[in-house]
Structures are given as structure tokens and as C-alpha cells.
Amino acid sequence: MSSSRLDQIKEEALLAFRQAANSKDLYDLKVKFLGKSGLLTEVMKEMATLPKEEKPLFGKRVNEVKSALETAYGEAEEALKKQEIEAKLAQEELDITLPAAGRPRGGAHPIHLVTEEIATIMARLGYALRTGPQIEKDYYNFEALNIPKDHPSRDMQDTFFVDQNHVLRTHTSPIQIHSLESESLPLRVIGTGPVYRVDSDISHLPNFHQIEALCVDKKVSMADLKGTITYFVREFFGATLKTRFRPSFFPFTEPSAEVDCQCPICKGKGCSMCKQTGWIEIGGCGLVNPRVFEHAKIDPKQWQGFAFGFGIERMAIIKYGIPDIRLFPENDVRFLRPFAGESV
Numbered sequence: 474m475s476s477s478r479l480d481q482i483k484e485e486a487l488l489a490f491r492q493a494a495n496s497k498d499l500y501d502l503k504v505k506f507l508g509k510s511g512l513l514t515e516v517m518k519e520m521a522t523l524p525k526e527e528k529p530l531f532g533k534r535v536n537e538v539k540s541a542l543e544t545a546y547g548e549a550e551e552a553l554k555k556q557e558i559e560a561k562l563a564q565e566e567l568d569i570t571l572p573a574a575g576r577p578r579g580g581a582h583p584i585h586l587v588t589e590e591i592a593t594i595m596a597r598l599g600y601a602l603r604t605g606p607q608i609e610k611d612y613y614n615f616e617a618l619n620i621p622k623d624h625p626s627r628d629m630q631d632t633f634f635v636d637q638n639h640v641l642r643t644h645t646s647p648i649q650i651h652s653l654e655s656e657s658l659p660l661r662v663i664g665t666g667p668v669y670r671v672d673s674d675i676s677h678l679p680n681f682h683q684i685e686a687l688c689v690d691k692k693v694s695m696a697d698l699k700g701t702i703t704y705f706v707r708e709f710f711g712a713t714l715k716t717r718f719r720p721s722f723f724p725f726t727e728p729s730a731e732v733d734c735q736c737p738i739c740k741g742k743g744c745s746m747c748k749q750t751g752w753i754e755i756g757g758c759g760l761v762n763p764r765v766f767e768h769a770k771i772d773p774k775q776w777q778g779f780a781f782g783f784g785i786e787r788m789a790i791i792k793y794g795i796p797d798i799r800l801f802p803e804n805d806v807r808f809l810r811p812f813a814g815e816s817v
Contacts, residue, residue: 479513479516479535482538483538485506486512487541487545489506490549491545491549499549499550499553506542577806580809580810582801582809583812584789584801587788587789588682588785591709592684594705598661598701600662600686600688601662602662602663603652604648605642607641607666608640609640609641609647610638610639611640614632614640617647617650618646618765631670632670633669633679642669643670644668645664646664646780649664660688660778661686662686663685663687664685667681681798682784683784683785685783686782688701688779689777689778690776691776692777693778697779698760699718701781702732706734706755709788714734714737714741715741718732719733723759725762726779726780727760727762728760732754732758733753733754734752734753737753737791739751755783755787756782757781761780786801
């Protein structure tokens with residue numbers, strides 16, 4: 474009786490699995506035939522009433538039927554899933570004309586943009602780019618630049634001291650000394666990178682960026698310096714802008730000068746950017762002090778040179794009309810997005 478019932482359940486289940494209309498109906502059939510309270514489980518309960526010698530044979534037959542039904546269920550389930558996917562694809566269409574979801578893109582920081590533009594302009598004049606350590610020896614940051622330990626100009630640069638012999642560099646000028654010591658003359662280099670000073674207000678940051686140029690040759694004069702800076706200003710800010718030079722003092726140059734250019738915003742007419750003067754200070758310059766050459770073991774009687782340097786943040790503020798220097802390190806996407814070519 475039990476064996477014939479097993480065959481009957483098997484035939485019914487196989488037929489039902491093949492005729493199932495969808496995955497839900499198929500699963501309901503699985504519960505009906507193979508579930509804990511299913512038909513096959515009910516038949517297995519009859520094993521207790523069988524003679525002892527028939528139980529092993531009946532148990533084997535139950536396992537064969539169960540295995541066959543589970544295999545048939547798996548095949549039916551796979552076939553139904555495939556049919557349902559094909560039916561869904563037939564009903565749904567992908568509109569490939571719709572624009573894809575936009576992803577925000579990064580862009581170059583204005584400090585990077587200005588640095589790259591300055592380096593490109595100076596490269597046209599034969600200047601090669603150099604970098605140097607940010608933790609610098611006191612010697613290279615000060616003494617080799619004609620700033621001995623008791624020199625009053627040290628008070629002009631509020632310095633982060635790492636220890637007695639090392640500082641966070643206060644300017645990029647040490648790059649000039651490294652280049653003079655390690656490279657052959659004549660020489661044209663620009664040095665760039667971050668610098669550090671104990672200074673923080675609406676117009677200063679404790680960490681900012683500079684770029685400097687150094688030219689060394691047999692015959693170098695203030696006329697060469699002024700011509701180079703004038704060319705650079707016109708290339709960077711605009712061909713019609715004028716430059717002017719005011720006497721100043723730097724220990725590593727002699728003579729020294731401050732460099733002003735006509736305000737690129739108002740073209741010299743006067744505005745809030747230039748404080749109504751029509752001029753903006755952009756950096757310092759001068760002929761290399763002979764003592765700097767002596768520190769680098771270069772004969773100042775044979776070689777001459779000039780150097781000038783600009784603050785990258787200041788150049789970016791002037792070029793792009795940025796109102797506050799503190800915007801540069803904040804990583805505010807509303808400030809940075811226009812420089813990536815996107816609207817705010």
C-alpha cells in the first residue's frame with residue numbers, strides 16, 4: 474500500500490511541477506508534496522506500521538522519490554525563472570536616449586592651476602621646475618641666504634621650529650641654494666611648494682604656497698630682471714598691464730625691489746581689490762647678493778644672478794577675484810566647483 478502511494482505521489486508531483494504557471498505556484502506545490510506536513514512526509518509516517526524486514530526497502534524507496542522530486546523541482550524552478558525574465562524583458566524597454574545619471578567630477582584646485590600656469594610661462598623662457606624639503610635645515614632657510622642667527626630680518630618671518638637646527642621652511646628660497654650647490658652654471662630654475670609661518674588672519678595663512686625664479690649667468694642686470702618680470706606679468710594677467718618696481722630690502726638680494734602690477738580687475742582705474750590705488754603688490758625681487766653666491770661656493774666676480782618670488786595664493790586672488798584667502802584650504806565645493814568647469 475505504501476509503495477503504490479509513493480508512486481502515485483511521485484507521478485502527481487512531477488506532473489504538477491511541469492504545469493506550474495509561475496514561481497509562486499511552484500513553491501506552493503513544493504510545500505504540498507515535500508513540506509514538513511506534505512504528502513511525502515505523511516507516507517513516511519506509515520513506516521512505523523510496516524514489518525521490520527520491509528522498513529529498509531521502504532526507506533530506500535522514499536529517499537529515491539524525494540531525491541527525484543527535489544531534482545524535478547529545481548529544474549522547474551530554473552525554467553520558470555528564465556521564462557519570467559524573458560517575459561519581463563519583452564514587456565519592459567530600456568530607453569537608451571535618456572541621459573545617464575550624472576556623477577560629480579573633481580577638478581584642479583586654483584592653487585594648482587596658478588602654479589601650473591606660472592611654470593608653463595617660465596618654461597617658455599627656459600626655466601626648469603625644482604622642489605625641495607618642507608622641513609629645512611636652519612642653514613638653508615636662513616644662513617645660506619645671508620640671514621645669520623642674530624639678523625633682524627629673522628623677526629620678519631615668524632617661524633615654526635622643529636628643533637634647534639630644523640624649521641618648517643618659511644619660504645621657497647632654500648631651493649635656490651640647493652640648486653646652486655648641486656647644478657652646473659649657467660642656471661635658470663623655478664622653485665615652488667608650500668611654506669609655513671606663524672601667521673593667520675583675513676589676509677594670511679600659516680600654510681601657503683610660493684614660487685620663485687633664479688637666473689644665474691655671466692652678465693645679469695636689473696634690466697634683465699625687470700624685462701623677465703614684465704613679460705611674466707603680461708602673460709599671466711594680460712598684455713596691457715604695466716609693472717612698477719619700488720626699492721626694498723631683502724638680505725638675499727642687493728639691490729632689492731617690490732613688484733607691483735596694474736590691477737587686472739579695474740585695469741588701473743581703482744577698485745576694492747586694489748584699494749582704489751590701481752596697483753597691486755605681487756612679490757619681491759632683486760639681484761642675488763654676492764654673499765649668497767659665496768655660501769654656495771660660487772665666485773661672485775664671475776657669476777651674477779637675479780631672483781624673484783610670488784605668493785601663489787596672492788596671484789590666484791588677483792587673477793580670479795577671490796575675496797578671502799581662507800577659502801583656499803577649506804575644500805568648500807561651492808568655491809572649488811567653478812575651477813573644475815562646473816557652475817555653482
